[in-house]
Amino acid sequence: MSYAVDFEDVSTIGLESSPVADALAGLRANEARYFKNKYDHVFTVEPAAEATEVVDRVHRILAEERDLVIESKPLEATAFEVDGIRMAYVFYESGLSINVMYTxxxxxxxxxxxKLSDGMDVPEELATRFKFARQKSKLAGTIRGSFFVIKGEY
Structure with a gap:
């Protein structure tokens, strides 16, 4: 069942099993607000078990580009296209959010x-490979983020 993320009344729906559910809900709401304000897009997620194609695509890109395997359980995912850009998001039980932006x-x-939720430690599989910058968010507290450029075709 899909869920339109409300960034005004932040909810942990779908994220309850995360030890940082409140912070992860804030991070998810932060993304929803960004896409609503920039593209007038309603950010809708569904359980990862129902979005296996999205999760598999993100995991394939991680594996092929950087030989990365995320240890945490995916909780929710979404994929959509705005302004000529394909976006995919996976939200993990650990508090990690991964997005793929593909023009x-x-x-x-x-x-x-x-992106790491407030209070989340950097996952071991990312700690030695990426440096994380910090940014403040009213919805998500302190977000730490990093990225890498995709070289292959997907």
Whole structure:
């Protein structure tokens, strides 16, 4: 069952099993607010078990580009297209959020972004490979993020 993320009344629906559910809900709401304000897009997620194609695509890109395997259980995922950009998000039980931005036009931006919920430690599989910058968010507290550029075609 899909869920339109409300960034005004932040809810932990679908994220309850996370030890940082409140912070992860804030991170998810932060993304929803961004897409609503920038693209007038309603950010809708569904349980990862119902979005296996999205989760598998994100995991394939991680494996092929950086030989990465995320240890945490995926809880929710979404995929959509806005303004010529394909977006995919996976939210993990640990508090990690991974997004894949893939511009459809040749030569466009293509990257994988990592965001860590407030209170979450950097996952071991990412700690030695990426440096994380901090940003403040009214909805999510302190978000730490990193990214890498996608070189392959997906």
């Amino acid at each position: 459809i036009a040749d030569g466009g931006k293509r990257a994988v972004g990592f």
